[in-house]
Amino acid sequence: MGASHSHRNKHCHSHQSPINICTKKARHDPILKPLNIQYDSKTSKRIVNMGHCFNVEFDDTADMSVINDGPLTGKYRLRQFHFHWGSTDADGSEHVIDGKVYPAELHIVHWNSHRYPTFEEAAKHPDGLAVIGVLLKIGEKNPVLQTIIDNLGQVKTKGKEHMLIKYELSSMLPKDLNYWTYPGSLTTEPYFECVTWIVLQHAIPISSAQLTQFRGLLCTAENEKPVPILENHRRVQRLHDRVVRSSCT
Numbered sequence: 001m002g003a004s005h006s007h008r009n010k011h012c013h014s015h016q017s018p019i020n021i022c023t024k025k026a027r028h029d030p031i032l033k034p035l036n037i038q039y040d041s042k043t044s045k046r047i048v049n050m051g052h053c054f055n056v057e058f059d060d061t062a063d064m065s066v067i068n069d070g071p072l073t074g075k076y077r078l079r080q081f082h083f084h085w086g087s088t089d090a091d092g093s094e095h096v097i098d099g100k101v102y103p104a105e106l107h108i109v110h111w112n113s114h115r116y117p118t119f120e121e122a123a124k125h126p127d128g129l130a131v132i133g134v135l136l137k138i139g140e141k142n143p144v145l146q147t148i149i150d151n152l153g154q155v156k157t158k159g160k161e162h163m164l165i166k167y168e169l170s171s172m173l174p175k176d177l178n179y180w181t182y183p184g185s186l187t188t189e190p191y192f193e194c195v196t197w198i199v200l201q202h203a204i205p206i207s208s209a210q211l212t213q214f215r216g217l218l219c220t221a222e223n224e225k226p227v228p229i230l231e232n233h234r235r236v237q238r239l240h241d242r243v244v245r246s247s248c249t
C-alpha cells in the first residue's frame with residue numbers, strides 16, 4: 001500500500017534505509033561538526049556468525065568505545081560492526097552513491113547511551129542508534145581486514161563464535177572522516193526507523209580475494225547441508241521527505 005493511501009503507513013515506513021545518495025543534492029550544513037571517534041581496542045570481544053552476516057561484537061557495558069559530535073547529540077556507544085556484500089564484486093553495498101554501487105559496505109553500530117539504558121530500548125527511538133557506513137572498493141589487500149578474515153574459519157557455520165582480542169577498529173577507517181548524514185532505519189529485520197546514518201565519503205580498499213572469503217561463510221548450522229552467504233544487501237529505499245546533509249561543501 002503506497003504511503004499516500006494510508007496516513008498510518010506514511011509514518012511507519014517513510015524513513016527506510018539504505019538509499020541512493022545524490023551528492024549534488026546533499027546540502028552542506030555548517031552546524032555539522034567533525035565526527036569524534038574514540039575506540040578502545042580492549043573493548044573488542046568476539047566474532048559471531050549471525051546466519052545472514054558476521055558481527056564483531058564489543059563490550060558496551062560502559063562508555064569505553066564511543067562516538068560523538070558529527071550530527072549527533074551526546075555519546076553513542078560502540079556495540080558491533082558487520083559487513084554487507086554481493087554474490088559478485090559487481091554489487092554488494094547497501095548505500096549507493098550517485099547510482100554507483102560498491103562491492104561491499106561496513107556498518108559500525110552505536111547506540112545512544114546518553115539517553116537510553118539499553119540498545120534494545122534505544123532501537124525504539126529515532127535518535128536511538130548511529131551507524132557509520134563505510135563503502136568498500138576493490139583494491140590492494142587490506143591488512144586490518146585480514147585480521148578479521150583470518151578468524152572467519154572459526155565461525156564458518158551459523159551460531160559459531162570466536163574470541164577477538166584487542167581489535168583496532170579505528171585503523172580500518174579512512175583518514176578523511178567527511179560524511180553524508182540522514183535519518184533512516186535498520187536495513188534488516190525489524191527495519192526500525194531508529195538510525196542516524198553517517199555514511200563516510202571516502203571508501204576503503206578490500207581485495208577481490210578477501211571479499212571472496214566473506215562468501216565462504218555459511219548461513220547453515222554445523223549439522224546441516226552447507227549453504228554459503230553469497231549476498232546480504234538490501235535494495236535502496238525511497239527518500240520521501242528526507243534531506244541528506246553533507247559535512248563539507
Ligand SMILES: NS(=O)(=O)c1ccc(C(=O)NCc2cccc(F)c2F)cc1
Nearest residue numbers: 107109120123131185186187188189190
Ligand atoms: N544493517 S544495520 O546496520 O542497519 C543493522 C544494525 C543492527 C541490527 C540489529 O541489532 N538487529 C537485532 C536487534 C536486536 C534488538 C533490538 C533490535 F531493534 C534489533 F534490530 C540490524 C541491522
Ligand SMILES: [Zn+2]
Nearest residue numbers: 082084107187
Ligand atoms: Zn548493516
